[in-house]
Every structure is written in structure tokens, then in C-alpha cells.
Amino acid sequence: MSADAWTSVVTVVTLVSALSLAAWLWLLLARGFFWRTDVRLPAREEPDDWPSVCVVVPARDEAAVLPASLPSLLAQDYPGRAEVFLIDDGSTDGTGGLACELARRHEGLPLTVASPGEPPAGWTGKLWAVRHGIGLARAREPEYLLLTDADIAHAPDSLRALVSAAGTGGFDVVSQMARLRVESVWERLVVPAFVYFFAQLYPFRWIGGGRAGSGRGRATRTAAAAGGCVLLRADAAERARIPDAIRHAVIDDVALARAVKGTGGRVWLGLADRVDSVRPYPRLHDLWRMVSRSAYAQLRHNPLVLAGTVLGLALVYLVPPAAVLVGAATGQGTTAALGAAAWLVMAGTYLPMLRYYRQPLWLAPLLPFTAFLYLLMTVDSAVQHYRGRGAAWKGRTYARPDAVPEEGRAG
CATH class of the missing domain: 3.90.550.10 (Spore Coat Polysaccharide Biosynthesis Protein SpsA; Chain A)
Structure with a gap:
């Protein structure tokens, strides 16, 4: 690869890492503070007459x-x-x-x-x-x-x-x-x-x-x-x-x-x-089946939504560590810093969930790897769907809603 081509690649990685950091700042502040784990049963008073x-x-x-x-x-x-x-x-x-x-x-x-x-x-x-x-x-x-x-x-x-x-x-x-x-x-x-x-x-x-x-x-x-x-x-x-x-x-x-x-x-x-x-x-196989059996249904069996989900997961979870590696390999401090900042926000938002599950906090930086597994599970869910084995659980396979005969949808 020529020097000009390599410079163009680094420039693209830098721009994408900046976009990833912007996405993480939005998730941190504007997504309902999803990362907090203090949403527990709300304040309550016991009734005088208990309902059945x-x-x-x-x-x-x-x-x-x-x-x-x-x-x-x-x-x-x-x-x-x-x-x-x-x-x-x-x-x-x-x-x-x-x-x-x-x-x-x-x-x-x-x-x-x-x-x-x-x-x-x-x-x-x-x-x-x-x-x-x-x-x-x-x-x-x-x-x-x-x-x-x-x-x-x-x-x-x-x-x-x-x-x-x-x-x-x-x-x-x-x-x-x-x-x-x-x-x-x-x-x-x-x-x-x-x-x-x-x-x-x-x-x-x-x-x-x-x-x-x-x-x-x-x-x-x-x-x-x-x-x-x-x-x-x-x-x-x-x-x-x-x-x-x-x-x-x-x-x-x-x-x-x-x-x-x-x-x-x-x-x-x-x-x-x-x-x-x-x-x-x-086993990983057990968790894979748990996720993949319904992942494509979550995306409404829509190939365009699947493509957008894969791109979104890559941008948010995979770009930050990739930017750190590219920046370190090329000496581009800006690229590495943008990737590291996005990775830091990502790991920081994951810490409360790890505490809730009483897990070691050093697992937080591994979230990109786990997200990559989920990306593969989601793609596999779509592949199994088009092979006629989607949404399979305990010996049953379910068709998507628009494939259900009308008599099966009565009521």
C-alpha cells in the first residue's frame, strides 16, 4: 500500500473513531442513563386489603x-x-x-x-x-x-x-x-x-x-x-x-x-x-442458542435493519479498540486518543452492571469482544431464519408473523 493510500486509511479511521466517540457521549447522556443499575422496585406501601x-x-x-x-x-x-x-x-x-x-x-x-x-x-x-x-x-x-x-x-x-x-x-x-x-x-x-x-x-x-x-x-x-x-x-x-x-x-x-x-x-x-x-x-454454545433464537425476530426479520445493526455494533463497540491499535501502529496520537476515549466511556458505562452481577471490574475493557460475539450471534440468527431454523426452541420452530396462515391469526 502506498504512503498516500495508507494516510487516507488512517484519516478514515480517525474520522470514524471521532464518530464513535460522539455516539458514546450521546449514549452516556441522552439514552435514559441506561447504564445505571439503581432502577429497582419503586417505593411502596402495603395495602390494608391484599388483592388476590x-x-x-x-x-x-x-x-x-x-x-x-x-x-x-x-x-x-x-x-x-x-x-x-x-x-x-x-x-x-x-x-x-x-x-x-x-x-x-x-x-x-x-x-x-x-x-x-x-x-x-x-x-x-x-x-x-x-x-x-x-x-x-x-x-x-x-x-x-x-x-x-x-x-x-x-x-x-x-x-x-x-x-x-x-x-x-x-x-x-x-x-x-x-x-x-x-x-x-x-x-x-x-x-x-x-x-x-x-x-x-x-x-x-x-x-x-x-x-x-x-x-x-x-x-x-x-x-x-x-x-x-x-x-x-x-x-x-x-x-x-x-x-x-x-x-x-x-x-x-x-x-x-x-x-x-x-x-x-x-x-x-x-x-x-x-x-x-x-x-x-x-458453555458458549448454550448462550449462543439463547441469543440467536430470537435476535433476528428482535430486528423484525428485516435485512436492512440487520445491516444497520451490524454497522451500528461495529461503529460503537469495535471501532474504539481498532482505532487504538491503528493509532499506536502508525504513531497517530489523535486516532489513538479518540479510540481510547470512546473505549473508556464504553468501559465506564459497563462497570455498574458488572458490580450488580458481582463480577471483577477488569472485565469492562473486554466488552468489545463480547459485543463482537453478539454481532456474530445476530448474524447467525438471520442465517438460521433463512434456512428455516429460526426462532427454534425446545423442539419447535416458529414462523415469522407474516408467514402465519390467516386462520392462525383469527381474533
Whole structure:
């Protein structure tokens, strides 16, 4: 490469690194302070009369995690009327029988185990199970529904804290992002970044910003929930036609929050202190499948959005370390300084999430590597989609919504 050509390359890298730094300054100051981890259950007062709650747990082949999660639900210290409905979604590992056995061994809330059969066209298995559970729960006329996954363990006061927060704040949805397991090397590297990226997409402070259509700004239009722990007011579920209105959604928690907010409901989402996922992801392959199964669905199966996402990830996460290397190799201090500044802001915004997950802070500078893994997972998600294997989970593969036959979309 000639000297002039190399100079042009360095100039381009310098300009792109300046753009990356500008992007990071915008993310730092204008993206709802997404990087802060102090959004926890809001201030709450316990009611004089506790509302009734039905807990719905969709479960498919969850025998490995159920002993660590279901007893925590049955042991909820809740002053009002509450019961648990575990909906066995076609398990082949004895999930339903194990749930009954755990209920016999552990005193606490009453448990009903039922099975809805195979989902019809246009439904994901989880939402078909949720529909069956909500249908059974409605016979008890609960004021609230707690939708929680089979791998989520709750502290004994979890339900009363959720209900108190919903009642005090007037929220129709109160959702906590369960603390995921971080024990293996890959979990430590990937899991905190997963929550960090989610918060960057859906800043928690924007989600609880008021009723949709209230004129209180962009915050009111941001909606998301964390599917592992969603307390939903029963009448809000009826207004939003949950889960029928979102029956095809692979990313069902975000779809649920949007549906509720779209009908004028209030949604709150934050990080959990005592709600934990017990599901292990010990290998990179396990984490890869967790992300890639829904990444392209998050991008609405749109190739242009995919291309923009790849370019955006490269600009924000990969350019800073590349600029440092190019600047150091060529003696261009400006290039290296711009890249180092962007990398420093990036690492600094990641520190609170590492502290939340009780991980060593030296992992922060490795975020570009983790982001590169997520970029590859996202591209792989699209590749699998076009090969007909997209959105595959536990033996089922789901078509994108516009591929669902009309009879599967009735209602």
C-alpha cells in the first residue's frame, strides 16, 4: 500500500473513531442513563386489603430446574389469596409429575398442574400455555396475574413486594429482570453484557415514564418487560387481549408490555434483587442458542435493519479498540486518543452492571469482544431464519408473523 493510500486509511479511521466517540457521549447522556443499575422496585406501601393473585408458570421440559424454582413460589409469604398454576407444555421429561411431587413435599400455596395440548398454528408454545393458565385462573377472579418462568426462583417476599409496588405506583405491569446465573467463564463474559445491551435498547427509566398518549414525551412510548417475572393486572390483561393479541410473538415479554401500554396502561421494569434465574448456561454454545433464537425476530426479520445493526455494533463497540491499535501502529496520537476515549466511556458505562452481577471490574475493557460475539450471534440468527431454523426452541420452530396462515391469526 502506498504512503498516500495508507494516510487516507488512517484519516478514515480517525474520522470514524471521532464518530464513535460522539455516539458514546450521546449514549452516556441522552439514552435514559441506561447504564445505571439503581432502577429497582419503586417505593411502596402495603395495602390494608391484599388483592388476590394467580401465578401462571408455563413449563416445557423443565425437570432439571424445577426443584430449585417451584418450591420458592409455593413458599411465598403472601397475606392475601394466591395459588399457582403450572402449565405443562408437552414435556417429555416428567415436568408435570415432578411439579405434583414437589407440591406434596413442600407446604404452601395450592398448586394446579394442567396441560393445554399442542399449540395451534399462529401460537408459540409458551403463549399457548400462558393462555390456558390465564383461562384457569379467571375462574378464581384474581386481581393480579404473576407470569413467571419455570427457571425463576423468588424470595419469600417477592409476591407481596410486587403487588405493593403495583398498587402504590398505579402500575398495570410490574416486571423485574431476574438476576441470571454467572458461574462459568462464558456466563461471566456474556450474561452481564446481555442485560446491559437490553437496557441500552429499552432504558428502564423511559419505560415507567407515564401513560401512552399522555403527551409526556418519548419515554411514554418505550415499553418492555422481562418475561421471567411479570406481575400483570387482570383487567389490563383483558383490555390488551393478553395473550391472544401477541400469540405469535417470540419476544413475548416486550410484546406484552407494548400491548398493555398501547391500551393506556402503565408499565414498570427494573432490575431484581431477590428474583434469580437458576438455569445454567455453562458453555458458549448454550448462550449462543439463547441469543440467536430470537435476535433476528428482535430486528423484525428485516435485512436492512440487520445491516444497520451490524454497522451500528461495529461503529460503537469495535471501532474504539481498532482505532487504538491503528493509532499506536502508525504513531497517530489523535486516532489513538479518540479510540481510547470512546473505549473508556464504553468501559465506564459497563462497570455498574458488572458490580450488580458481582463480577471483577477488569472485565469492562473486554466488552468489545463480547459485543463482537453478539454481532456474530445476530448474524447467525438471520442465517438460521433463512434456512428455516429460526426462532427454534425446545423442539419447535416458529414462523415469522407474516408467514402465519390467516386462520392462525383469527381474533
